[in-house]
Amino acid sequence: GASTFESLSSSLMLRKIAMHHYPSARSHFCRKVPALAFAISAAYIRPVSTTVMEAKKPKECPSYGCPILPQDVYYDESIKDTLTDLRGKKREDVSADDLKGLESSGGKDMATLTLIGYKGGSLESQINQDRSFCVSPYKIGSKDNAEGKILGVFDGHANLGEKVSQYTVTELPKLLASKLKKIDGEEEQVKTALTETFHEIDKTAPAEISGGCTASVVLQHGRKIYFANAGDSVSFLVVYRAQSQKAEVVYVTREDKPSLPEEQARVESMGGQVYIPARGTSRVLYTDPETGMQSGLAMSRSIGDWEAGKVGVIPTPLVDVIDMPSLVEGQMSCQQIEGDGEMFVDIDCDSKDDVYVFAVSATDGMMDFATPEIIAQTVAVSLYGEEGPHLLTALEQLIFMSAQGWQQSKGGRYRDDIAIVVSQLRIPPPPPKQ
Numbered sequence: 001g002a003s004t005f006e007s008l009s010s011s012l013m014l015r016k017i018a019m020h021h022y023p024s025a026r027s028h029f030c031r032k033v034p035a036l037a038f039a040i041s042a043a044y045i046r047p048v049s050t051t052v053m054e055a056k057k058p059k060e061c062p063s064y065g066c067p068i069l070p071q072d073v074y075y076d077e078s079i080k081d082t083l084t085d086l087r088g089k090k091r092e093d094v095s096a097d098d099l100k101g102l103e104s105s106g107g108k109d110m111a112t113l114t115l116i117g118y119k120g121g122s123l124e125s126q127i128n129q130d131r132s133f134c135v136s137p138y139k140i141g142s143k144d145n146a147e148g149k150i151l152g153v154f155d156g157h158a159n160l161g162e163k164v165s166q167y168t169v170t171e172l173p174k175l176l177a178s179k180l181k182k183i184d185g186e187e188e189q190v191k192t193a194l195t196e197t198f199h200e201i202d203k204t205a206p207a208e209i210s211g212g213c214t215a216s217v218v219l220q221h222g223r224k225i226y227f228a229n230a231g232d233s234v235s236f237l238v239v240y241r242a243q244s245q246k247a248e249v250v251y252v253t254r255e256d257k258p259s260l261p262e263e264q265a266r267v268e269s270m271g272g273q274v275y276i277p278a279r280g281t282s283r284v285l286y287t288d289p290e291t292g293m294q295s296g297l298a299m300s301r302s303i304g305d306w307e308a309g310k311v312g313v314i315p316t317p318l319v320d321v322i323d324m325p326s327l328v329e330g331q332m333s334c335q336q337i338e339g340d341g342e343m344f345v346d347i348d349c350d351s352k353d354d355v356y357v358f359a360v361s362a363t364d365g366m367m368d369f370a371t372p373e374i375i376a377q378t379v380a381v382s383l384y385g386e387e388g389p390h391l392l393t394a395l396e397q398l399i400f401m402s403a404q405g406w407q408q409s410k411g412g413r414y415r416d417d418i419a420i421v422v423s424q425l426r427i428p429p430p431p432p433k434q
Helices: 004-021 023-030 035-042 077-087 161-180 187-204 261-269 324-332 372-384 391-410
Strands: 110-115 130-135 149-157 215-221 224-230 234-241 246-252 273-275 283-287 294-297 318-323 335-337 343-345 355-362 418-426
Touching: 077 391, 110 130, 110 149, 110 391, 130 161, 130 418, 149 161, 149 355, 149 418, 161 187, 161 215, 187 215, 187 224, 187 318, 215 234, 215 355, 224 234, 234 324, 234 372, 246 318, 246 372, 261 273, 318 324, 324 355, 324 418, 355 372, 372 391, 372 418, 391 418
Parallel strands: none
Antiparallel strands: 110 418, 130 149, 149 215, 215 224, 224 318, 234 246, 234 355, 273 283, 283 294, 335 343, 355 418
16 A cells, blocks of 8 residues: 555645646636546546556557557656647647657547556556557458447456456457458357457467456447447447537446346356455455465456356357447437337437447446546547547546546555547538538
């Protein structure tokens, strides 16, 4: 835990950050985003001098496309300086030169960032186990999939969990692309390819000694959007209507918690035990092979975690599918269904195609202190607001908001790693010329 000196330094640095870094951002964003999302100005972030184990952009792009990968919002001094400069600019005023080192983490339409956590011990010993990525376009050898995209997050846990999450963020898009090239692209075939990819990554992950990770992936392939999730990271889909300037979360993945009845039943049928406390998260109990002590895994599905796999923790993702044209048509139909199932026409509805769609994936370090709705509204302002900030600035806001939540909840003794990735999936066609 933090020493008395570190705790005292926490409150002093909190004030310093708020006064020094955010004076212009405070007035700008308070007009544009929900109040909760602007908690950035009070966040205290622990500096570390150890190397952050984040994903690095390869020198040459893989055959499936060039991934954007996260950089730490506070640890890297040059990146921190660039983000500071971005805060005072509107999205449309940001040039490529303004990104200065952040190009590999995204731009105006897709972006990803991370923040290393604090888990006790010396500051120098901290390791970021979270990974995230986005590839657009996601090339699988199909001419009609030029607009394909893939994004996701992988939250490592336990000793050496960062090796499993690093392996997964590197190998999953490559393996999935190889499978998608061999199929016709029918829905059931794609769902099978996603499930097989999760299973094969689990079998080949460097988890012999210890470690595992969540996997929450969004794939845009043809007219469909596929969500594949194993663990307690979250992905969700957002529709934004330009006329009303409203952002609506239309789908959220399930968090695979051991206390869910079907998950608990599977674990127990395989000889496992689920611990459900009066307060806090449920866990699958297993014996740690390194220590020989009993440990608890706070999810019922994951990549790796081979010892927990012997007692019912599986890598099989839940795969859900959303048809993009049907989603857009439903948004423009002006038909609504009341709670009793009766259909009515919304007289305030605008049937013009102003439907934008974007996806978000985030680890629980973010989601424990941010709702999908708050994230959706904050991101929507950066993507579509006339005076909106750059998308990277919006993600930095959200990370610092969650960091503040950890600070207030744990008093500086613990903060989980945080990672988030966002990508636009649909921009409406321009209106026909009169």
